[in-house]
Amino acid sequence: MDVSRSTLDRYLAFRRALGPRPTLTHTTVRARGLDFAVYRTPPVGDALPLLCINGGLLFDHTLLWPALAALAAHRPLIFYDQRGRGRSAAPPGITASRIDFDAGDVPALREALGIARWDVLGHSWGGGIAMLAAAQDQAATRRLVLVNAVGVTSAWLPPMHDAGLARLTGDARAQLAACDPTALTTPDLERHAAYTQAFFPAWFADRHFAGNVAPPRGTSATGAVVAARLRRDGYDWRDTVRDLPTPTLVVHGAADVLPLAEAERTARHFARARLLPVADAGHNPFWEAPAVFFAAVHAFLTEAAPLS
Secondary structure (H helix, E strand, O other): OOHHHHHHHHHHHHHHHHOOOOOOEEEEEEEOOEEEEEEEOOOOOOOOOEEEEOOOOOOOHHHOOOOOHHHHHOOOEEEEOOOOOOOOOOOOOHHHOOHHHHHHHHHHHHHHOOOOOEEEEEEOHHHHHHHHHHHHOHHHEEEEEEEOOOOOEHHHOOOHHHHHHHHOOHHHHHHHHOOOHHHHHOOOHHHHHHHHHHHHHHHOOOHHHHHOOOOOOOOOHHHHHHHHHHHHHOOEOHHHHOOOOOOEEEEEEOOOOOOHHHHHHHHHHOOOEEEEEEOOOOOOHHHHOHHHHHHHHHHHHHOOOOOO
16 A cells, blocks of 8 residues: 555545535734734634634745634634735834734734634644733633644754755755755745745655645745744743643644654643644644544534643
8 A cells, every 4th residue: 555645545535525615704804003814714603713823924824724624614713814924914114023923913803803712723833823822811712722833942943954854855855955044044035935835845744745735935024024033033932831721732743844842842831731642744734634633623622621
């Protein structure tokens, strides 16, 4: 049996079994002096909404939609384009942009939408935004899901280029090797966009699967400023999120080039976190292991007992 092809086949079979996707409606919401593009799936009974925060820093909500559509069967999903991404307005003076501003937008959006309480899911850099936002908005964040999230410090960043090279072969490796990660400390959008495309195949555990997914192209100058600042200055969120009491599920593809050790450290750092390593999955377990991923997230969000 071709194991690589079976991973893709299982994903395609999972997608077909879902049936038609729900309608995603777009609205514009004013918060913190900016107009944000917000996208919602239909209500599902009295289920709390789940805010889904994409990663990537240069990208809009389409990194997670329709990837997370399976969750919409049980709860309304809310996506949004972060400031200066997609159809959301860029802030004035984008050179001052930082991830802390993105985090502060989350509780402001919740209030602008008239939502008293919700669950929050963040993927990759969106996981960093989600944990910082939950720390600011604890009373209104019922549960938190971190999916292959960045670590609570930037210690994981410097080794990533070499780790990506080790994951790749042939033309894909040559394309990444031609990129200079030290140039990413400046907010040159073209450099950041080219690098994210070159690195993209390294995020997958399955090379065949990676070859069937087109790398997205980053388009946000605001996001490039944020990314450059994080690479240049580093970050340390340990004091901000230490002993965060929000019940948290830390999901992490065990074969991610972003080490599982970072997820283990995050789970230990929070007061009520549960770690779920997903075998044979890389940075996007909702693609490479959808049955395991969606069952685990749904179970966590619907369990009645508090997380111990």
